[in-house]
Amino acid sequence: MTKPLRLGMVGGGEGAFIGGVHRIAARIDGQFELVAGCLSSTADRAARSAKALGLTRSYNDYKKMAKAEAQLSDGIDVVAIVTPNHMHTNVARVFLDAGIHVICDKPLSTSLKDARHFADSVSDTAPLFFLTHNYSGTPMVREAREMIRSGLLGELRLVQVEYVQDWLSEAPDPDNKQASWRTNPALAGAGAIGDIGTHAYQLATFMTGETPEWLAADLTSFVPDRHVDDNAHIMMRYSSGARGTIWASQVAVGHENSLRIRIAGTKGGLDWSQEDPNRLWFTQLGGQKRLLTRGGAGTSAGVRIPGGHPEGYLEAFATLYTEAADAIRARANGDPVPAHVLTPTLDDGIKGMQFIDACLKSSAKNAAWVKL
Ligand SMILES: NC(=O)c1ccc[n+]([C@@H]2O[C@H](COP(=O)([O-])OP(=O)(O)OC[C@H]3O[C@@H](n4cnc5c(N)ncnc54)[C@H](O)[C@@H]3O)[C@@H](O)[C@H]2O)c1
Numbered sequence: 001m002t003k004p005l006r007l008g009m010v011g012g013g014e015g016a017f018i019g020g021v022h023r024i025a026a027r028i029d030g031q032f033e034l035v036a037g038c039l040s041s042t043a044d045r046a047a048r049s050a051k052a053l054g055l056t057r058s059y060n061d062y063k064k065m066a067k068a069e070a071q072l073s074d075g076i077d078v079v080a081i082v083t084p085n086h087m088h089t090n091v092a093r094v095f096l097d098a099g100i101h102v103i104c105d106k107p108l109s110t111s112l113k114d115a116r117h118f119a120d121s122v123s124d125t126a127p128l129f130f131l132t133h134n135y136s137g138t139p140m141v142r143e144a145r146e147m148i149r150s151g152l153l154g155e156l157r158l159v160q161v162e163y164v165q166d167w168l169s170e171a172p173d174p175d176n177k178q179a180s181w182r183t184n185p186a187l188a189g190a191g192a193i194g195d196i197g198t199h200a201y202q203l204a205t206f207m208t209g210e211t212p213e214w215l216a217a218d219l220t221s222f223v224p225d226r227h228v229d230d231n232a233h234i235m236m237r238y239s240s241g242a243r244g245t246i247w248a249s250q251v252a253v254g255h256e257n258s259l260r261i262r263i264a265g266t267k268g269g270l271d272w273s274q275e276d277p278n279r280l281w282f283t284q285l286g287g288q289k290r291l292l293t294r295g296g297a298g299t300s301a302g303v304r305i306p307g308g309h310p311e312g313y314l315e316a317f318a319t320l321y322t323e324a325a326d327a328i329r330a331r332a333n334g335d336p337v338p339a340h341v342l343t344p345t346l347d348d349g350i351k352g353m354q355f356i357d358a359c360l361k362s363s364a365k366n367a368a369w370v371k372l
Contacts, residue, residue, distance in 0.1 A: 002329070006035045007077070007079070008035065008038075008080070009034060009037040009039060010062045010081050010087075011083035012049075014052065021317055022082055028304075029321070029322040046059070047060070062095075066100065069098070082105050084181040088104050091104075093121060095127075096126050103324055104131055107353060108349030108353050112357035119346055131349045132344070133203070134317040134320060137343070139295075141203065142342070145209075153267055155240070158243060159210075160245055161261045162246070165250045169253055185228050189356065191228030193234075193355075193359045193360075194228075195250070200261075202344060202348055202352060203261055210239075210242060212236035212237060212238050213238060214372065215237070215358050217234040217363045218232070219359060233245070233247055258273070258274075268287075269283050278310050
């Protein structure tokens with residue numbers, strides 16, 4: 001059996017959200033073992049969090065962690081970065097410089113300038129960098145992507161994405177740590193467009209294989225005294241002639257984590273919702289609407305468990321982790337990244353930051369069209 005890769009984690013301490021998801025995802029296919037962490041911004045919390053997870057190698061400073069782990073004979077192979085956005089590139093740089101691969105959560109940074117500066121400092125021979133736009137690991141998303149690539153939809157015309165939530169519809173409780181950094185521009189960079197709009201944007205580019213050329217964005221902060229956007233309506237023009245829109249909102253009352261994408265071409269259309277991730281609607285022009293299911297007859301999407309047993313958010317995340325492991329092992333053997341690895345990379349991180357930057361510029365000019 002292949003030995004699990006040794007994983008470290010920065011962020012994800014007690015009370016944190018996504019660190020726990022990364023830990024589960026890393027274990028699902030048995031490809032990683034968590035062995036070290038700098039789990040929190042304060043020393044006592046970091047130590048307590050490590051103890052709760054049974055981690056003996058606990059650090060209270062990510063720089064010290066990178067240095068120490070790089071010197072150990074059984075030091076970590078890869079680090080997961082699950083801190084608020086403003087830390088991502090600083091932490092990633094330190095670990096890449098120490099020869100350690102990086103799996104970082106999105107968005108890449110708080111500004112396009114910082115993201116570009118970071119990307120410029122990463123050489124072709126640097127350790128690998130992955131970004132967890134987890135929805136791109138969902139089997140029916142990948143099925144849809146293949147259907148588009150094989151020409152089943154014809155020439156694409158419409159790309160309609162919405163990612164809407166309601167949990168920031170009011171000023172948050174100051175003790176809600178997830179809400180407080182997300183509404184602080186210095187820590188988050190942007191609001192709904194950065195937090196969930198970048199997922200919507202990445203999903204659209206991943207599925208269609210096309211990147212918009214122009215966009216016009218109307219960003220709003222509905223909640224008084226909020227300094228980041230909490231709602232965004234964005235129009236997009238593709239060089240192919242296709243047209244798209246993204247609606248990203250955290251004040252859309254009645255929606256929990258409602259990510260939906262509809263794509264239509266000259267020959268057919270697709271409709272997928274992340275709250276019902278095992279099902280994909282497909283209609284051929286003039287034909288009946290068909291429901292495709294994960295693992296069902298006629299679908300080729302990868303499965304861990306037979307169709308009818310739902311897979312969701314955690315498994316999609318796990319697919320990105322397992323593909324990252326495949327790429328890391330290939331690199332160790334001097335081989336290129338295998339073709340089946342679709343886990344987003346630094347390029348996707350830069351594209352996400354270009355998207356945020358263009359949205360901010362457009363909205364500041366009364367939703368003028370801005371070239372991407
Ligand atoms: N892919 C997804 O679906 C998804 C979902 C949620 C969050 N995220 C991303 O994950 C990241 C974290 O979000 P969250 O909701 O888990 O935030 P969170 O506030 O719940 O957790 C952040 C953690 O980082 C720690 N931290 C902060 N500074 C640190 C430092 N200097 N050293 C070590 N640890 C430090 C905090 O103590 C905390 O444990 C964000 O970038 C967010 O955009 C992605």
